Amino acid sequence: MITATLIRQLKQSNISKDGTKTGSRVQKVWKSATAEQKAAVCELSGSAKATIYRIFKTGGISAKLALALGKVLRIDPLYLTGEVDEPGEYSETDATELLVRLGYNKLLVEQEKAQRRAQREAAKLQKAEEEAAAAPAEGAAAPAEEKIPAREAPANEIVTNEDILILLQSLEIRAKAGIPAARELLRQIKLLLLA
Numbered sequence: 001m002i003t004a005t006l007i008r009q010l011k012q013s014n015i016s017k018d019g020t021k022t023g024s025r026v027q028k029v030w031k032s033a034t035a036e037q038k039a040a041v042c043e044l045s046g047s048a049k050a051t052i053y054r055i056f057k058t059g060g061i062s063a064k065l066a067l068a069l070g071k072v073l074r075i076d077p078l079y080l081t082g083e084v085d086e087p088g089e090y091s092e093t094d095a096t097e098l099l100v101r102l103g104y105n106k107l108l109v110e111q112e113k114a115q116r117r118a119q120r121e122a123a124k125l126q127k128a129e130e131e132a133a134a135a136p137a138e139g140a141a142a143p144a145e146e147k148i149p150a151r152e153a154p155a156n157e158i159v160t161n162e163d164i165l166i167l168l169q170s171l172e173i174r175a176k177a178g179i180p181a182a183r184e185l186l187r188q189i190k191l192l193l194l195a
Contacts, residue, residue: 002067002095006111008046010064015102018082019059025080027056029073029087037072044068063102067095 016022030038030052042049045068052069055061061080070077076088077098088094099108168189174182 001092001115002071002099003111003115004044004046005114006107007044007064007067007071009107010062010067010099010104012062012064014060015063015066016059016061016081021059021082022061022080023056023059025082026052026061026069029069029075029080030056033073040072041065041068044072063099063104067098070095 033041038049041047041052045064047065047068052065055065063077066077066080069075069080070090074090076084076086076090077095078084079087096108099105168186171182171186171189175186
């Protein structure tokens with residue numbers, strides 16, 4: 001995709017094939033453009049309005065302005081340069097072919113690499129955000145799971161078999177209720193008893 005960064009890197013040399021056609025066509029499309037479109041062309045190309053008015057008089061248009069005008073006003077840049085007689089519709093494919101013909105192959109390859117790099121970075125950032133969003137939910141669940149207090153029986157207190165049975169039944173009820181920490185503790189006690 002042809003971006004503003006790419007368009008601003010283009011040379012300002014004349015690419016018009018017919019200066020008379022270029023001057024009159026640019027004047028016609030510029031006068032029919034809205035104020036927002038005019039501002040968008042200037043912003044996209046990084047050029048002042050005076051540069052566009054100069055095209056009316058000189059008939060010379062740069063690739064930078066031909067693409068910016070074409071992209072914003074949805075007109076084939078080749079129409080503006082005088083190469084074709086129908087205004088047509090702006091397409092990225094035709095614009096790319098024009099740039100290749102003008103010798104901007106290296107710039108197009110660099111642009112494509114930069115776009116792929118930006119997409120990879122955006123994907124990494126999105127993945128990191130998703131993991132960060134998932135981590136607090138997991139971290140918040142962990143403290144709730146460990147509500148079973150770990151305590152040792154005092155030395156002067158004798159724990160009877162009945163007390164142990166009541167504690168095991170209580171732990172089993174908690175495990176059946178779906179408390180993960182209780183399940184794990186019950187599993188570990190069973191393993192110790194069977195070992």
